[in-house]
Amino acid sequence: MRILFMGTPEFAVPSLRQLVEDGHEVCGVFTQPDKPKNRGHKMSFSPVKEYALSQGLAVYQPLKMRDGEAFSIVQQLAPELIVVAAYGKILPDDILEFPRCGAINVHSSVLPRYRGAAPINWAILNGEEETGVTIMYMASELDAGDIIKVEKTKIGADETAGELTERLSHLGARALHEAVEEIAAGTAARIPQEHDKSTYAPMLSKELSNVDWNRTAHEIHCQIRGLLPWPAATTTLFSDAPMKLYRAEETGEKSAKPAGSIVSADKKGIAVACGDGSILRITEVQAAGGKRMSAAAYLLGHPIKPS
DSSP states (O other): OEEEEEEOSGGGHHHHHHHHHTTOEEEEEEOOOOEEETTTTEEEOOHHHHHHHHTTOOEEOOSOSSSSHHHHHHHHHOOSEEEEESOOSOOOHHHHTSSTTOEEEEESSOTTSSEESOHHHHHHHTTOSEEEEEEEEOOSSTTOSOEEEEEEEEOOTTOOHHHHHHHHHHHHHHHHHHHHHHHHHTOOOOBOOOGGGOOEEOOOOGGGOBOOTTSOHHHHHHHHHHTTTTTOEEESSSSSSOEEEEEEEEEEEEOOSOTTOEEEEETTEEEEEOTTSEEEEEEEEEOTTSOEEEHHHHHHHSOOOOO
């Protein structure tokens, strides 16, 4: 099948690779414009662009999708199907409606729950135990199109958003493989979403970072896991400047100390009393201006006494 692919981050690469390995004619790849990176501000390619170039695929990086340029490119490429995976831009109706077989999306949640930009993070932030990927036909309304295929998976008790993203990227690629085969054969399902059950997963911001120790140990653990790799949960409990929290564990123990009290600080980590008396042990941190390290290593240079 002649396919135009649209995607940007690492999450999208397995889906594009799957289409290439399945022998489809990938007539072009749309990805976000190059961006300056790090202190040198050297322009960097998106992971999708890097893979596409390695395969000799034509890459397009339109700044806008509604000024006619992007639609003109689509017309010239004449795809039978558009496949989108975390592209980062909203497609206008003229592009969605152009391909004979339509446009489909690899979305990292079980729709209609967690429509929007950060479904993986919000599933963890909200303490969900299960998530998945949905292959759906794209519609004008965000993530509201008919469903072709859903694949579910359990969320690990200590799994971070970054780790779950990696897993879902491959789960999505496998589901995409099956969906495209079904579309080509004319057997693909088209199941309308239950729109009244939809929830929204907005973009993340640093405003979500600060830890409120009045919450339960489980809720804070979910916050730490859900905000990785960015923007990361932070606290000033152990230092004057905000410290990033990378790993923690729920001890299952209880404390009568007020929320935010240091229960212990030793080679196991920094144990903190939380709002319901539960205890969360911080095991990996990054101080402002410092490197990521175990809490035990941090304590060697910055001893903390129980409060």
